[in-house]
Amino acid sequence: MVVAEEAEEQSGTRSAESLKVAIVGSGPAGFYSADFLLRDPRNVAVDVLERLPTPFGLVRFGVAPDHQGIKRVSAAFERIAKNPRFRFFGNVEIGRDLTLETLLAGYHAVIFAVGSATDKRMGIAGEDLPGSDAATSFVGWYNGHPDFQDRSFDLTSERVVVIGMGNVAMDVARILVRRPEELADTDITEAALAALHESRVREVVLLGRRGPAQGAFDQAELADIAALPGVDVIIEGALPALDLAGFPTNVRKNVEYLRELAARPPRGASRRVRMRFLASPAEVLGDDRVRALRIEQNQLVEAEDGSVAARGTGVFETLECGLVLRSIGYRGVALPGAPFDTKRGLIPNDGARVLGADGKPVHGLYAVGWIKRGPSGLIGTNKSCAKDTVTALLSDTDSLLARPLASAQDLAELLADAGTRAVTFADWQRLDALEVARGKAAGKVREKLVNVRAMLDALDKS
Numbered sequence: 001m002v003v004a005e006e007a008e009e010q011s012g013t014r015s016a017e018s019l020k021v022a023i024v025g026s027g028p029a030g031f032y033s034a035d036f037l038l039r040d041p042r043n044v045a046v047d048v049l050e051r052l053p054t055p056f057g058l059v060r061f062g063v064a065p066d067h068q069g070i071k072r073v074s075a076a077f078e079r080i081a082k083n084p085r086f087r088f089f090g091n092v093e094i095g096r097d098l099t100l101e102t103l104l105a106g107y108h109a110v111i112f113a114v115g116s117a118t119d120k121r122m123g124i125a126g127e128d129l130p131g132s133d134a135a136t137s138f139v140g141w142y143n144g145h146p147d148f149q150d151r152s153f154d155l156t157s158e159r160v161v162v163i164g165m166g167n168v169a170m171d172v173a174r175i176l177v178r179r180p181e182e183l184a185d186t187d188i189t190e191a192a193l194a195a196l197h198e199s200r201v202r203e204v205v206l207l208g209r210r211g212p213a214q215g216a217f218d219q220a221e222l223a224d225i226a227a228l229p230g231v232d233v234i235i236e237g238a239l240p241a242l243d244l245a246g247f248p249t250n251v252r253k254n255v256e257y258l259r260e261l262a263a264r265p266p267r268g269a270s271r272r273v274r275m276r277f278l279a280s281p282a283e284v285l286g287d288d289r290v291r292a293l294r295i296e297q298n299q300l301v302e303a304e305d306g307s308v309a310a311r312g313t314g315v316f317e318t319l320e321c322g323l324v325l326r327s328i329g330y331r332g333v334a335l336p337g338a339p340f341d342t343k344r345g346l347i348p349n350d351g352a353r354v355l356g357a358d359g360k361p362v363h364g365l366y367a368v369g370w371i372k373r374g375p376s377g378l379i380g381t382n383k384s385c386a387k388d389t390v391t392a393l394l395s396d397t398d399s400l401l402a403r404p405l406a407s408a409q410d411l412a413e414l415l416a417d418a419g420t421r422a423v424t425f426a427d428w429q430r431l432d433a434l435e436v437a438r439g440k441a442a443g444k445v446r447e448k449l450v451n452v453r454a455m456l457d458a459l460d461k462s
Helices: 004-011 028-039 074-081 100-106 135-142 167-177 190-198 219-226 249-263 381-395 397-402 411-418 425-441 452-461
Strands: 019-024 044-050 086-090 109-112 132-134 159-163 203-207 231-235 271-276 279-285 292-302 308-320 323-326 353-355 361-367
Touching (some): 019 028, 019 100, 019 397, 028 074, 028 381, 074 086, 086 411, 086 425, 100 109, 132 135, 135 167, 135 323, 159 167, 159 308, 167 271, 219 249, 231 249, 381 397
Parallel strands (some): 019 044, 019 109, 044 086, 109 361, 132 323, 159 203
Antiparallel strands (some): 279 292, 292 308
16 A cells, blocks of 8 residues: 555645646556656656556567667656656556546546457468467566566477567567576576576578568668678568569668578578568467477569568468467557557547547547557657647647546556555665665676566565
C-alpha cells in the first residue's frame, strides 16, 4: 500500500493547472508526449501511468543488451521527469487498479501510449509445440522483462530458425551467435547469460518470405553481425539482378550490402548466420517438441499497384532445428474500456484522436506510438509521432476544458485509498541505483531485478 508520505510526494507539490493529461504507457512515445505537453506555455500537468514498476518500455526491455548506446536516450527521459508538473505512477494498470472511466473523471485528456505488446502468429501446424515461440518472448527473457522470466529456451540443438528479416530478428540472431563473454558486462540477465554460456547453437537461419529488396532490417544491424569475430554471414542462393534506381535509399543500401556479403568467401567460422530469402514456414515438425521446420520455396508476384507479394511454388524442404522463433510483426492489445481495432491490432484513430464504434472521435482520448500507427519505425520515430499527437490534443484545449472533471480526488490519493502500491519516479531512481550497484558488483552495467515482487520488496526495504 502506498504510505502517506509517498502520496503527499506525488500530490503535494503541484500548482493549479489549466489542463490535466494522463498518459498510459511510459515508453519512448509516452515520454516524448509528456515532453511536448510540458513545453507548452500553458500550465499543463502530466501524469504517466505504467503497469510495471519500471519506466522506459522498449528502451529497457526491447533494445539488445549489446546496444547500450541506444539506451542512453533514457537520460533525456530522466530530464523530462524532473519537471515539477510531471509525475510517474508505476505498478498501476488500467483494468486492474482503476478503470478508464475513473481515469477520465480526473483528467481532461488521456493519451494511450501502450505500444504493441504481442506478436503475430504464423498460423501453421505445429506452431504451439515446445520450442516454437515468439522472438518477443526471447527478447523479453534476456532483457529481464517480468512477463517472460518463466520462459525457457532450449539451446541444445546446433540450429535455430528465426522467421523474419527485421531488426528484432537481427538482434535475436546476433545474441545467439555472439560469444557470451562479449555480453558479460552488459545488462543481460544473469539467467540468460548462463544459458548462452551453455548454448550449443552454432547456426541461425534467418528466413524471409520475400526477396532481399523487401527485407525490413537496417544495414547497420546486419553489419553488426558480420563484424562479430568467429561468425560467418552466408547468403543462401543467388541474389536476383535488380535495377535499384527506383528503390528507396535504405533498400539500395541493404541490397548492395547483401551483394557485398555474398561475394565474401566463408572463413570457416565456428558460428554462422544464414540468410534465406523467398522461403516461408509451412509446418513445425515434432512430436513432443520442435525437431524440424518444413519450408516452402516462394516466387515474387507483382500486383497491379506495383506491390510485391510472395507466392508458394509447391516445392518444400525440411530443415532440422531445435528452436523456431517467429519475428513477423507485432500487434497491440486492447485496453479495458478503450476502443480497439481487432483486425489491425491498434486503437482506431484519426490524426491521433481515438475513434469510437460510430467512427467519431471520443472526447478526451488520444493515441501515440505503435498503438496509434502500428509497429513501424525506430525509437526516434516516436518523437515526431508524439509531436503530432500533442499538437492535436492542444488544439482541442478549449473543448477539453469545457468538460468539467467529475472527480476532484488526486490520483495518488485515489490509488492509496484503493491499496495500490504505486511506484513514484523517486522510487524508480532508488531501484535504478540498486540495479547499477548490483551490476557493478558483478562487473556489469547493471543487474536487473526481473520480477515485480522483487522490485516492490526492494523498495520496501530501502
